[in-house]
Amino acid sequence: MSAPAAQEVLDQLVALLDLERIEDDIYRGVSPEHRSTRVFGGQVAGQALVAAGRTVPDDRHVHSLHAYFIRAGDPRVPIVYMVDRVRDGRSFATRRVTAVQHGKAIFTLSASFQLVQAGIEHTTAAPDVPGPEDLPRFAERVAGYEERIGPVATGPRPIDVRYVNDPPWVARESGARTARNQVWMRADGALPDDPLLQVCVLAYASDMTLLDSVLSAHGVAWGLDRVRGASLDHAMWFHRPFRADEWVLYDCESPTASGSRGLATGRFFSVTGELLATVVQEGLLHVAGPAEPARVS
Template sequence: MGDTSNLSQRPVWGTGDHGGDGHVNSALKELLDLLDLEQIELDIFRGRSPEERIQRVFGGQVAAQALVAAGRTVPKDRNVHSLHAYFIRPGDPSIPIVYNVERLRDGRSFTTRRVVAVQHGKAIFTMSASFHVFEEGVSHQASVMPSVPDPETLPTFQDRMYELVGDQPELREWFTRPRPVDARYASPLTWEAFQNPELRSAQTNVWFRYHAELPDDPLLHVVLAAYASDFTLVDTILLAHGMAWGASNVMGASLDHAMWFHRPFRADDWVLYAQESPWSAGARGLARGEMYTASGDLVVSVVQEAMIRLTK
């Protein structure tokens, strides 16, 4: 194996790299460690999954780790502006994931990378990501942030689910455990719409932030947004039908995922994730999302198609 001591061009983000008072919940510490990929050769990285009894790797984790791998091969003056990904096979959480980065282009202002995530000798995920040197240019924003309550006035996701799952200890443990992302719903949860059909909607508004003072590296904040982007998009499709994970005879999985990053932002500040599902049919559903800063700036656009399959 070659000398890998000077291969990474961007810093890593260990659990000791955050600022502030050092208070970071265990789930966020673990996520930062998961994103700190091991570089095993030039353009080859290895990542692991949380030690949990789950059937497959969370799609947001694979997307985030793949983006880390791509970003570690790009000069610091170029920030990611878009990614396009496909989820090909379920990820096995019991073994590492190897990320192979292909350097497709290094232009004067744009850089393009392709990442293939591999397990058991087969591709489970592919991503193309494009990076861009900052340039001045025309600017406008037609999208308007939805009017929703301030996040501090809303209960946490864990508090809302604690009341909903009642005396079901296994579900309560799963839904109320510490999470790396503090999510505050300004719209009904899927479980609420499952219990009350009048709450069905094809729109979801969720505030989220990572509750710690994070490093200033722009790549980290983009990666954390990619991780969070996969939590609730499929839920928006389910919400339109009054279905909920663990309560309905439904099986779902992300098929593809695309993101465009418009402006710099911080994932440790509140971000409103406004989502809608314009269509579902044929065991598939489409969901779109826009991320806004608290001041109303549109910073990220997201589109995802998912498999929504009814089971017996």
């Protein structure tokens, strides 16, 4: 996409995260029109975090969230987010958010916000990988696979994603198997200077490519194999300030899969090598046909 077109798609995401206030601690969000089956998990997580963040003072910044995906969201109707102000302390504030559709909870999120405080610091080393500018854009990676992969390949993409290793659909064709997936990401345009929005956009993006590491360990890819999957839970810890419209490396791997569930962990690094955020997600994954146990590096 051209820069103006990319910015327009990103602006649509920003508008998606700008919830309507219905009443004290109650907000309403909508889904993009192009979503036809179910609500993207990153969207409901980002919107729920917006709802939580709007009930805390500006000097408290989110440092962690823990969420459960309970039911598939219906993109045809709005989602109502109800915020419970669990605690407001001197340094921390805790919020619980329930997302409701058709009178039932589809998602719950607990988030903790902290007053900025000085303390000891260290960070693990970032992986040594090529920079984002040296890697092909997403459109180049999906060329020739559009019809088989479907809307994931052709739909609007507010996040610029550049794979360090081969994407799952390419690795599947080559027979390569690895439980690690690395991509550079950034919002594809400029975001407003709102710290909460920056975090919510990263939360939105964190649900992208994460479970790929589970499937790639078995040579399986979305769209090319008969895979049915859904996020079960999602946790994030935010370690340092960042901008979601600047490049971050998303280093994901899957330590285990069993019982039709796969676990994936992700780490976001800045271009200067600092660890910005940590992600853990478990997903429900049904793959048609037998799947052999895999031990991969």
